[in-house]
Each structure stands twice: as structure tokens, then as C-alpha cells.
Amino acid sequence: MxxxxxxxxxxxxxxPPDPQLARALAHVAGLADPVxxxxxxxxxxxxxxxxxxxxxxxGLVAALPGPIxxxxxxxxxxxxxxxxFATAGDIEQMLGRSQAVRDFLANPACWxxxxxxxMLVARRQQKKQLGMARHGxxxxxxxxxxxxxxxDQTLIEPCCDLALTxxxxxxxxxxxxxxxxxxxxxxxxxxxxxxxxxxxxxxxxLTVLRGSTPGREYEVHTRHLAELDTRLRxxxxxxxxxxLLDALGDFLSAPEPALHLSPFSITVxxxxxxxxxxxxxxxHTLYFPELSTRDKRLHLAMLxxxxxxxxxxxxxxxxxxxxxxxxx
Numbered sequence: 001m002x003x004x005x006x007x008x009x010x011x012x013x014x015x016p017p018d019p020q021l022a023r024a025l026a027h028v029a030g031l032a033d034p035v036x037x038x039x040x041x042x043x044x045x046x047x048x049x050x051x052x053x054x055x056x057x058x059g060l061v062a063a064l065p066g067p068i069x070x071x072x073x074x075x076x077x078x079x080x081x082x083x084x085f086a087t088a089g090d091i092e093q094m095l096g097r098s099q100a101v102r103d104f105l106a107n108p109a110c111w112x113x114x115x116x117x118x119m120l121v122a123r124r125q126q127k128k129q130l131g132m133a134r135h136g137x138x139x140x141x142x143x144x145x146x147x148x149x150x151x152d153q154t155l156i157e158p159c160c161d162l163a164l165t166x167x168x169x170x171x172x173x174x175x176x177x178x179x180x181x182x183x184x185x186x187x188x189x190x191x192x193x194x195x196x197x198x199x200x201x202x203x204x205x206l207t208v209l210r211g212s213t214p215g216r217e218y219e220v221h222t223r224h225l226a227e228l229d230t231r232l233r234x235x236x237x238x239x240x241x242x243x244l245l246d247a248l249g250d251f252l253s254a255p256e257p258a259l260h261l262s263p264f265s266i267t268v269x270x271x272x273x274x275x276x277x278x279x280x281x282x283x284h285t286l287y288f289p290e291l292s293t294r295d296k297r298l299h300l301a302m303l304x305x306x307x308x309x310x311x312x313x314x315x316x317x318x319x320x321x322x323x324x325x326x327x328x
Contacts, residue, residue, distance in 0.1 A: 032248075046245065046248065070306050188235055
């Protein structure tokens, strides 16, 4: 390659990002803190970290198991669905009370197919109780047991098109990451305001001490004020546009602590009692991933397939129950 060609290639403008990355950059710019948008070379500096985060979100959604049918028949034959709900009627209650499902069914797009898809999340819980256990031919009472159950079953992004559901979930995952970073900024700003108040109090205290004979107390408060000033300057510098953009880039380059899936397995019987792995048709080992988000709580996460007609019936049933309750 000639020197002229090398110089020409060097001076060529960078190729535009692919459409998906361009949309993501515009989305981040719309959601980002106003201070971030004033940083120099926002798009070019954020392109590579954001591309990594998009790939990470793609992997998360692709790792979700399912779609798994969620209905009364599945409650009877699928051990995981049976563990997810205390009774088959709880499936109807989940569907009927879900605002996301109600909004989806109110949209004409719900008639595009007989079934729709959504992400189902539920919080895994365990409780201790005393129950009966069989050891050979002997049945014992008041045996300590650990029982698995789930709460807060929630449906997210219902849609007739599975591919569109996955795409929306990828966007939700990115939004979750951005919200986590925004919460970090809010915490820094709150700390900055607290430090400013502490500095003001410390300076006022030193003013009072300065009028007296300098001594050990004056030295201690002077040192404390210097430490507060140092910390305040460090936080103030970190909240400037360019350092903030660097911090966002680092965060998007390593998003795992803020959002990740972890495999989990547990062996239970038909009543949800945790058992050892045994050769027994009434005992099943359940495998599912748990999603950890910014609030650090773990939730089972999977893709669900739901009958539109059953969802419509569930919504009407719950509305009728609520109406009768209001009349009572």
C-alpha cells in the first residue's frame, strides 16, 4: 500500500453504525441523563460498549427456556407449571389481573393468532413447615420440611409474534441496564449534596474553633474538612460529561453484575416439598434460570405460550369477581 493510499484511508470518515446500533444509540441518547448528551463524541465513544451490551441482551433473551404452555392442562402434566402455581385457578387469576394482558387483549392485534407469547417471571420462595413423611412402610408426623413455592407471577410484553416478543424483551433488558446506571448517578448526586452540607457544617465549626486557642480538636476538624473536600471534588469530577460517558461505556462493557441469568435446579414432590433425588415418579427435578436485576431479587424467567380465548375468559371472570365484590 502506498503512502498516499494509507493517508487517504486514514482520513476517510468512519462508516456509519449498522441500523440496529444506530437505533440503540438514538434510544440511549433519548433516555440518558442530559449531562451525558453534552459529552464530546457521544456516538463514537459509546458505539463499541453499546454493541457489546446489545449482544449481551440478545444472549439473555435467547437463553430463556420455552415457550412453555401455561394453562390448566399444563398444570396437570408439567411439573414446573405445577410448582409455579398453587392451584390451576391461580393461572386464571394471574391472567385476569395482569394489566399487560388486559392492554394486549384490548388491542386488535391480539386477534392475529389463537395464542400469544410473553415472558413469565415469578419469585422463588421457600418456607419451613411440619408435615408427614413416609419412610418405608412407616408414616411419620411432624417431620420438618422445606416447601418450594412461587409468588408475584407476572407476564411481560405479551404479543402474538414470538420474534417481536423477543425483540421487545431485548429492548427491556437494555432499558434495565440504563436505569441501573441512572440510579448510580442519582446516588452519586445525593452523596454530593450530603457532602456539601457536611462541608458547610464543618467550616462553620472551624470558624467557631478559630476564635479559641488552637489545639487537638482544631487539627482533627481541619483534617476532616480536607477529607470531605477531597471526596467532594472527586465526585464532582466524576459527574462531569466526559467522565460520565466513560463510566457508562465501562458499565455497558461489563453488564453482568446488573443483569444476568443463573441456572437453578431443585427436586420436589407434587406438593412442593423439597426432596433428595430419588427414583420415584412422584418426585421431579425442576430446571430453570433465575433472573437477577438491579434490585438483586431472583426471579424465575421463561417464555410462556397462552391461549387468547382463555385469557379473555380469565379477564372477564376477574372483572365479574371485582364487580360483585364492589356490590357487596
